[in-house]
Amino acid sequence: MALPPGVGQADFDAALAAFGDIVGSDWVFFDEASVATYRDAFSPSRGESDEKLASAAVSPTTVEQIQQILAVANRYSIPLYTISTGRNLAYGGSAPVYSGSVVLDLKRMNRILEVNEEMAFAVVEPGVSYFDLYRHIRERGLKLWIDCPDPGWGSLIGNALDRGAGRTPMPYRDHFGAHCGMEVVLANGDLVRTGLGAIPNSGPNWQAFPYGAGPLADGLFAQSNLGIVTKMGFWLMPEPDASITGTIRARRHDDIIPLVRTITHLQYLGLVNCLYSFNSPVFEGAINERMSALLDRPNGGSAAEWDSYAESLGRDFWQTTLRFYGPLNVMRAQWAYVKERLAAIEGIAFEDGDVMQFPLTDDQISRLGDPATFGVPSLSVFSSQAGTTGHIDASPMVPHSGEAVLKAHKVYMREYRDAGMPPSLGFAMSYHQRAFIMFHGITLTLDPAENAKAREFYKRLVRVSGENGWGIYRAHAAYMDEVMATYSFNDGALGRLNNMLKDALDPNGILSAGRYGIWPKHLRGDRA
Amino acid sequence: MRPRGTSGAHARHRSLRLAGISRAVTLVGLLGLPGDSALADPAATADTAWSALPASAASNLRDPLLQRGQEVFAQRCAACHGPIPAEVYGPAFLPLMPGTQALAARYRGELPAALEERTDLQEVYVRTVVRNGFVSMPFFRPTELSNEDLDALVAYLTRERR
Numbered sequence: 001m002a003l004p005p006g007v008g009q010a011d012f013d014a015a016l017a018a019f020g021d022i023v024g025s026d027w028v029f030f031d032e033a034s035v036a037t038y039r040d041a042f043s044p045s046r047g048e049s050d051e052k053l054a055s056a057a058v059s060p061t062t063v064e065q066i067q068q069i070l071a072v073a074n075r076y077s078i079p080l081y082t083i084s085t086g087r088n089l090a091y092g093g094s095a096p097v098y099s100g101s102v103v104l105d106l107k108r109m110n111r112i113l114e115v116n117e118e119m120a121f122a123v124v125e126p127g128v129s130y131f132d133l134y135r136h137i138r139e140r141g142l143k144l145w146i147d148c149p150d151p152g153w154g155s156l157i158g159n160a161l162d163r164g165a166g167r168t169p170m171p172y173r174d175h176f177g178a179h180c181g182m183e184v185v186l187a188n189g190d191l192v193r194t195g196l197g198a199i200p201n202s203g204p205n206w207q208a209f210p211y212g213a214g215p216l217a218d219g220l221f222a223q224s225n226l227g228i229v230t231k232m233g234f235w236l237m238p239e240p241d242a243s244i245t246g247t248i249r250a251r252r253h254d255d256i257i258p259l260v261r262t263i264t265h266l267q268y269l270g271l272v273n274c275l276y277s278f279n280s281p282v283f284e285g286a287i288n289e290r291m292s293a294l295l296d297r298p299n300g301g302s303a304a305e306w307d308s309y310a311e312s313l314g315r316d317f318w319q320t321t322l323r324f325y326g327p328l329n330v331m332r333a334q335w336a337y338v339k340e341r342l343a344a345i346e347g348i349a350f351e352d353g354d355v356m357q358f359p360l361t362d363d364q365i366s367r368l369g370d371p372a373t374f375g376v377p378s379l380s381v382f383s384s385q386a387g388t389t390g391h392i393d394a395s396p397m398v399p400h401s402g403e404a405v406l407k408a409h410k411v412y413m414r415e416y417r418d419a420g421m422p423p424s425l426g427f428a429m430s431y432h433q434r435a436f437i438m439f440h441g442i443t444l445t446l447d448p449a450e451n452a453k454a455r456e457f458y459k460r461l462v463r464v465s466g467e468n469g470w471g472i473y474r475a476h477a478a479y480m481d482e483v484m485a486t487y488s489f490n491d492g493a494l495g496r497l498n499n500m501l502k503d504a505l506d507p508n509g510i511l512s513a514g515r516y517g518i519w520p521k522h523l524r525g526d527r528a
Numbered sequence: 529m530r531p532r533g534t535s536g537a538h539a540r541h542r543s544l545r546l547a548g549i550s551r552a553v554t555l556v557g558l559l560g561l562p563g564d565s566a567l568a569d570p571a572a573t574a575d576t577a578w579s580a581l582p583a584s585a586a587s588n589l590r591d592p593l594l595q596r597g598q599e600v601f602a603q604r605c606a607a608c609h610g611p612i613p614a615e616v617y618g619p620a621f622l623p624l625m626p627g628t629q630a631l632a633a634r635y636r637g638e639l640p641a642a643l644e645e646r647t648d649l650q651e652v653y654v655r656t657v658v659r660n661g662f663v664s665m666p667f668f669r670p671t672e673l674s675n676e677d678l679d680a681l682v683a684y685l686t687r688e689r690r
Contacts, residue, residue, distance in 0.1 A: 027671070034670060037659060041666030059671045089666060107671040131607070152607070245619070356618055367613040369620035379607045382626035385664040386633065 001030055002055040004079050004100040006522075012055075015076040015102075019058040022068045027108070030056040038086070038103045040093035042390025044444055044455050044478055052095040052477060054081065057103040063230050067189040069104065070228075073510040074187070080104045081512050082228050084126035084158030087151065090393040090441065091162065092477025097514035098523070104228070113231065114204075117142045121180065121207040123233045126157040130377040143239040143359075145375035147172040152377020157232045161222045162474055165431035167372040169273040169325055172237045174432055181206040182218050183231035187506035192227070194218050207233035223474070224498070225512035226505045237375070240325040245353030246335045248342065250318040253282075253303040253310070255345055257402030259318060260428075262341050264400040267430070271334050274323040275373075277429040278436075281315040282306065283409050284427075287417045295417065300410030321353070323373065328355065390444045391424075392454065392478075394461045396470035397435040398428060408438050408470065415464055419457045437473065462486060475516060481527060484517030499524065589684075597684025600677045601644065604668070609643045627665065649685045 003012050020028045029035055038054040045051040060066050073080050081101035086094030096103060110127035115137060122133060122144075130148035133156060137144050147166035149159055160175035172178045182194045192198075194217050197206040210218070221227045250259055256278060266272045287295075290309060294301030310317050322338060324331035339350050360374065371378040385391065398408045405428045416423040426439030440461055442454045459482050465472055466486025475483035487494050498518045502509070509520020519527055587595045601609075608627035616624070623629050632641035640646050658678055661667035673681070 029670065033659065037667050037669040039667075041661055057669075057671075085672070086669060087666075093666070094669065105669065105671050107669070354618075360617075364617045367615060367617040367624075369616035369618050369624070371621075373619070373621070377607075378624070379626060380622045380624045382608065382664060383623040383629055386626070386630050388664050390664060390666075 001032075002035075002053065002100060004055050004102065005098075007076065007078060011076045012078070015072050015078045016056060016058075018072040019069060019102075022065050022072070023058055023060050027059040028056065029058075038094045038096075038105075040089075040095035040477070042089045042093060042392065042444060043095065044392050044451055044458070044476075046389065046444070046446070046448075046451065048448060048451075050478075051099075052092070052097065053099050054096055054103045055100045057105050059105040059108050061108045063183075063185060063191060066104070066185050066228055066230065067191070070185065070187060070189050070510070073102075074508050077508060078102055078510060079513050080510055081515075082106065082225075084155035084161075085129055085153065087129075087154045088158060088162060088477075089151070090391050090476070091474060095477065097477045097480060097512065101513065106228075106230075109230065112136050115140070115142060115144070115236075116204055116207070117144060119204055119208065120144060120236045120238055121204070121233050122146075122156075122236055123181070123207065123231055124156050125231060126155055126229065128156055129153050130156060130159075134375070134377050144236045145172075145239055146236060146377075147175065147178070147375055148372055148377040149175075150372050150381035151379055152372075153379065156234060157229055160232060160234070161229060163222060164474070165437075166375075167275045168237060168375050169275075170433060172235065173275060175234070176222055177433075178235045179218070179232050180208070180210045180235055181231075181233040182221060182229055184217075184221050184227040184229050186227050187508070187511050192217070207235070220501065220505075223516045225515040225518050226501055228511070239358050241327050242331070242358060243323055243325045243356045243374070244328070244331045244335065245321050245323045246338065247319065247321045247351040247353060248338075249316040249349040249351075250345055251307075251310075251316050251347040253306040253317050253406070254402070255348070256318050256405055258345055259320070259342070260400055260402040260405060263320075263322070263338070266338060266341065267433075271337060272322055274325070275430055276320050276322050277427040278405060279319045279427045280317060280409065281319060282310045282313065282317050283413065285423070287413055287423060291413070292417055295410060295414050300407075300414070316349075323353075388443050389446055391441040392444065392458055392476050393474075394440045394442070394458055394465070394476070395426075395437045395473055396440075396461075396465035396468075397432070397473050398438050398470050399435055405436065408468070411464065411468060412438065412440070412461070415457075415460060419453070419460065421453070421457050432473075438470075477515075480514060481517045591683075593680050593683045594687055596677070597680035597682070597687075600673070600681045601684060604673055604677075604681070605643065608665070611642045630663070630665075643685060646685070647689050651682050651686050654682045654685050 003009060016028055016030055035054055035056060038057050040052060043051050058069060060069060079098055079101040081096035082104045083094045084106050086105065086107060094103060106126035108127055109125040111125045112128055112133060113123040115122045124133060130146060130152040133146050137146065145168060147168040149164050149166050160179050163176045165175060166173045180195065181197045183197065184192045186192060195206060195210045195212040196202040198212055221229050263272055294305055294309060297305060324334050342348055365376055368374060368376055398404050412425050413423065424441045424443060428436035428438055431437045442458055444451050444454055458479060462472055462479060462482050471486065472483045484495060495517060502518050503521055506520065509522055513520055513523055587598055589595050589598060608625060610625050610628065612625045612628050628641045635641060655678065658668050658673060
């Protein structure tokens with residue numbers, strides 16, 4: 001049996017026995033086979049000496065059990081690592097940041113506590129997946145949509161706490177942004193509710209107003225290790241009448257500048273609120289010799305040089321599809337206005353898409369080609385993983401400007417070329433309100449040499465993103481220190497603040513050591 | 529008073545006490561009964577299902593273990609390993625049913641790609657893949673798929689067919 005670093009066998013045995021008394025011995029795992037199921041299935045260091053591994057796991061079902069587990073962990077200085085459904089694949093999965101931690105597995109806390117149709121919210125526990133909530137709503141015929149990331153087996157709470165996003169309209173697709181109210185167990189066992197939940201008997205008002213009064217504590221518990229979130233409320237979108245799409249194609253390199261300016265302007269006005277991405281049929285795919293030569297030109301090639309290349313391929317430079325949700329006449333007016341505003345771009349082309357009417361039938365749902373766009377969870381995104389052993393994701397945030405989108409494409413394409421990596425650069429995608437994500441999913445295999453290359457490239461992408469001011473929004477568990485190191489203003493003041501909070505809220509450092517670069521005092525050492 | 533459409537937490541807490549009986553209760557019997565779900569067992573109820581597919585219709589299996597295995601498959605496996613729809617509805621993104629797609633590519637028609645159509649599956653194989661994963665398929669922890677439900681799944685996928 002592996003021991004947590006710095007913990008003796010006798011103390012570990014005593015702690016595990018105490019955990020068993022709390023949750024039942026069936027739900028404490030320390031045999032090799034069970035503990036192995038807490039590995040990161042998409043580990044970039046699979047089978048190597050630096051693979052992140054747990055020493056054991058304990059799975060409570062109630063807040064009271066968590067409080068008792070924390071008392072034991074404080075007594076024996078046991079490092080815990082909290083997971084909800086443990087499906088944060090490509091960002092570390094269920095494996096701890098600090099090897100040897102005992103995973104606190106909240107999967108069995110799986111109650112959907114409330115779904116309120118009129119006020120359009122849900123309150124769930126950490127083990128509730130998108131599939132769970134979707135089915136709950138569908139079975140009851142409630143006229144509500146959920147917003148889910150592409151893999152539907154993840155936790156609403158876990159995903160929101162890692163600030164994940166889905167694909168229905170704003171504000172719902174920003175999962176942290178669409179939450180309202182948290183319940184948190186602190187390291188000392190104290191139970192806190194944020195917002196109006198701090199008012200006894202506030203009832204459904206808890207999910208009506210997120211701020212309450214005083215400091216807004218919720219942010220402390222996302223991408224951190226300052227407490228254990230046991231309940232969260234989420235605002236849900238009422239089911240719209242219908243949805244239509246409109247596709248836009250622009251011919252030239254520099255057309256992205258007015259495209260981004262106009263579409264984001266309409267977005268800020270509330271006339272466009274879908275997830276869209278600026279795809280470039282010219283930049284996509286493998287980097288050939290002509291592209292490589294252009295990237296080496298000043299500023300990665302001029303507009304005229306790239307336009308000439310695009311013309312030789314017979315391809316439009318940019319393409320995007322906007323989706324509208326709502327009443328048909330309103331959506332058609334929105335789309336007509338988008339076309340009117342973009343008409344001045346020479347050669348721009350528009351294509352009207354199909355109408356989807358809601359609610360969908362069971363048969364339509366079972367055959368949906370793009371389920372997450374309609375708030376339907378699936379696992380179809382894993383079709384992109386065939387033959388691999390997963391991927392590690394780095395997603396920089398690029399501002400809403402065409403110039404920035406062009407620069408980011410060229411910067412990252414050069415990085416892929418120079419590293420000899422197959423490009424896996426996503427397009428500028430509007431997951432968030434005021435910045436594009438340019439997603440990178442770096443493929444892993446069973447070949448340690450290839451994976452070593454992938455790891456180095458990931459770190460390189462993090463550095464390059466930071467140098468350009470394009471912060472990574474979400475870190476892989478194996479590279480949290482590297483990501484947080486790019487947030488270094490004033491000699492790392494943000495990190496110092498995080499450490500002060502850690503020392504105050506978790507003085508024994510038992511909670512998820514290393515998560516988002518926050519280490520307890522006794523492990524900070526050279527990392528500080 | 530709670531507004532219309534609220535499914536109350538209190539009724540749910542009461543139902544937790546009944547969770548022990550849920551293994552013997554078919555999923556179908558629980559559908560459409562707000563607030564009456566047995567949520568203590570993550571695999572026992574529709575509320576905690578993984579699959580977006582409708583729960584299995586009335587089973588043609590008589591053995592409760594096989595029925596449970598069929599439910600576990602529907603809830604835990606079918607979102608990846610279900611049959612590939614003949615025709616997609618609405619815009620297409622990525623191919624549906626990645627598990628079935630991957631096995632179709634692997635077996636090239638020599639074996640059925642949809643797991644429920646296989647008659648050659650062996651117990652050790654099913655157990656190993658579920659707990660250890662396979663290529664890009666991640667493994668499943670006992671808190672996600674209990675040992676009892678894995679037994680039922682194995683029984684269902686390896687049952688004798690006529």
